[in-house]
Amino acid sequence: MTNALGGLAAVLPTAVDPAMAVTSAGGAIDVAWLLVALPALGAAVLLLAGRRSDRWGHLLGVAMPVASFVVAAAIWVQMLGLSGAERVAELDLGTWLSAGTFTVDLGVRVDPLSMTFVLLVTFVGSLIHVYSIAYMEHDPNRRRFFAYLNLFVAAMLLLVLADSYVLLFVGWEGVGLASYLLIGFWEHERPNAVAAKKAFVTNRVGDLGLLTAIMAMGLLFGTTDIGLVNRGAESAGEGWATVLGLLLLLAACGKSAQFPLQAWLGDAMAGPTPVSALIHAATMVTAGVYLVVRSGGIYDAAPTALLVVSIVGAITLLYGAIVGCAKDDIKKTLAASTMSQIGYMMLAAGLGPIGYAFAIFHLLTHGFFKAGLFLGAGSVMHGMNDQVDMRRFGGLATSMKVTWVTMALGWLAIIGVPPFSGFWSKDKIVESAYAVADGQGWQPWVLGTVALVGVGITAFYMSRLFFMTFHGTRRWDDGHGVPGDAGETADVQHPHESPALMTWPMILLAVGSAVLGGALAVGGAFTTWLEPVTGHAEHHEPVLPVPVIMTATFVLLLAGAFLAWRQYAAAPVAVVPPRGSLLTRAARRDLFQDTVNEALLMRPGQYLTRSLVFGDRTVVDGAVTGVAAGTAGSGELLRRLQTGFVRSYALQMVVGIVALVAVVLAVRI
Template identity: 60%
Template sequence: AATAAKKAFLVNRVGDMGLSIAIMLMFTTFGTFAFGPVLSHTGETGEGKLTAIGLMLLLAACGKSAQVPLQSWLGDAMEGPTPVSALIHAATMVTAGVYLIVRSGAIFNAAPDAQLAVTVVGAVTLLFGAIVGCAKDDIKKALAGSTMSQIGYMVLAAGLGPIGYVFAIMHLVTHGFFKAGLFLGAGSVMHGMNDEVDMRKYGGLRKYMPVTFITFGLGYLAIIGFPGLSGFFSKDKIIEAAFAKGGTEGWILGGAALLGAAITAFYMTRVMLMTFFGEERWRNQPTRSPQAPSAEPAAEHHGEHAEPHPHESPKVMTIPMIVLAVGSVFGGAFFSIGDRFLHWLEPITGHSEGNSPLSAAAVTGGTMVCLLIGVGIAYAMYGRRPVPSVAPRGSLLTRAARRDLLQDDFNHVVLVRGGEHLTRSLVYVDHTLVDGVVNGTAASVGGLSGRMRKLQNGFARSYAVSMFGGAALLIAATLLMRAV
């Protein structure tokens, strides 16, 4: 946990550096830190300056919202307590970057290159996180990959400009309901399973944890975009907005969003099947030691009397899950009826309908097809086959996804080793050039002083010779000057 904390701290400092540079650029360009004057004068500022500000704001958003390339800290942050993951890593802190981009919308609207960079980061991250989530056996890390992917949807929508700003914030709100509920559900499962996080050791828990099963199931249906639930309304609107971008860019972004929907349905169905359905694999597992350290405050109490089988969590844990499940079911419809969410944010974010090459019905139909494909593949792999107790070798992509698509390996090779080589080079330059110049100058002065000191030997004859030589030089110089 300490290592994860340091990693999160360092990665977020990179994002904070981007925010600091953006703030300084804003001040030097507009003479103020206030959003109002800045956003109202973007039309009078050069595109190059706005692009620089936008890219630095994007860097800040990547750090805080775990977007590529600053995404590596979020999975490790799952070492913390699950309620923290539900609140900070699902509903609040990690979505701050999305708010920053949307709130700075006027800057991005006037900087197309920065806006394109935002959409690319969002599209890449939504696929990156989804692929990582497919290969995780740790229930919290699977949800962490899901969080990264869903925030990728929000960033993608924010990069679409006025077409997508409202839908980015709408998905931010609905995601807060169902993802916080899913994280609390994961914590409830861990509580009932004596702190076990490996889904390969779960199975058949729906009979023993009915409240957790129902609330987690509603969150699952919401995140995959089941019709009528909150995720259906917000994610569907983002996919529509992506296609409405138009041109080749619109087709690429819309296709990425649809592919992400299929992968989301796959990995979340995988989580449901491995946790609540199938064989009760936990019966074949040794009981976890009650003295084992726990990251869950609630689990520490029951660890003293660890039960040999799963059990439902107490009301202090299930009631918040029920509240969030209600939001997961009705939140999207509440915000969508009468376009109330759109009208509420439009004065700040603006809105544009765009010209989508596909009708809303066609996009919805495509999303449903992707949903069914993802669910079907997951059911074929995990619903009809026994779950292996040891992860199979898998394909090259699967092995890479288990290692977070080699992001830590990349950071180690490029940043850590690169930093070490750079440091050694700087040390060599410092010792050879900087210290060499200083020490060489000192040695030269010391040598010259030593030679001159020999002239001051205390003998009168030496001083007489010196005086005679000096006088001779003065006479010679005087005669030479007169001759000229």
């Protein structure tokens, strides 16, 4: 096993050889910094101009990511014309920090991996911006919302384009800040503010990992340049590489809501729906996967860390799927599904070079269908007076045709029905999970089976969401009461289709969900595209024959979907949630994640704080007041020196100068 990994690692350095890595490509690549600068400029203008830009702010807010996308597309087209190794370019924009021998350069790294992200972020981001124009139309603070969205996009682009971990950290924190601002956008309601704070604090835990890792890199390699660190990771020894890998994993867990730092993601639904779409599809949670794949060199030198990555991914995968089955809130179900899908990506990333490309592939397709699903959910909420409880939906297919079709495509994609996008990416991950290492030991069996079971559960809960929302009986009040609900009556609803500004982004994303995966998977096009970064991975035979795996996947998928259909489309759905089994009840409470966090971290922290406060009052304050009293006494004495005459102050200065020079003279003699 070690041999195999060592062999794979040997591939990597040749792929990113320093001589080839730095190319002055010219053309559009040279203006890659514009990618970050444009949305950042948009955010700055919108924030600084304030209310004056209320009238045209949203237009500028949309124009900036679109312009970024145009630049990205130009770069992409240019890169397509280059050969594999030439596609890696590092743009040096000058020295940023210089402290003795340690310098950090300000640079942009343009390679297939970062460009994949840039294209995803700018394209999906632009669509979400367009969608937000209509979605936030009646919000008085729409301009501020767009400023934050632009900031979000700029930070994410900085994160993926950075050529050093320090610069990456800037983008990392920028993403954290923007998510905080956006999750708590309606901060006048307390739960929203609390959710924003929760996301922020949880992210800080992860940031600690990244920060420590960066410090360790400075210590070990004397540089934080991503290329240099990854090429030299092996020289640091496996022990250090493992430490670095685990620290980076902690960071990735915080940002990507992986176990055990997953608690914030569900609450992050407090933000406006476009924000959720942005966080889940393009800008935030994918950052963790990006970090792991980007640090491939480190993980290749640390098999243990890699194993931990895949285990964390596997746990989160199941965790998210189980939670998703129990939630009745449409957005929270989608949030749980994101958690689970990111778990898939982490699992793939944890498989080493063989999985990196599949992780990014799944991330890309997921970006499309998850954004589509979230925008669809937003559209449903838009038509249903911001109702989020799926038990109050049902039979909406006739009222919102476009939303229904687009969400259907997203749903088919996420559960992995061929030939939609999700099938191509997810099936590869399941396959590679079974193929880990040399096919020895327990790993392929456990990881593969988890991935396989995950497919079934995903099919169940996503179908549940889809059927509960669009099919089955109507469970909302159309003015003539709710059928089959004798008890309480809900608000009268007038479900209607959303305006074109909202439906068109959804349609585009739905088309992407349908065809993107297939288009990129043909002939391994995407894997080849990423090869300059991830290195060429040899294909390993899975422990089970591929047809068996595919059949099992398909059977589980159908079973899950059928179960959901029988329970939520064919049979009536209770408006009031039934008590449910123990697991359901636990899953409704996110498997007690908040309770665990409170018991393990919050309460001890509070006790520690209280004892510290006590110690502070008695010991520290005592000393401080003592010092204060002493100072006051001596001040009373010194007060006599203060005559208020300028001349006497000048004299004191001269006395000081003479004494000083005399001392210096005396010392030098």
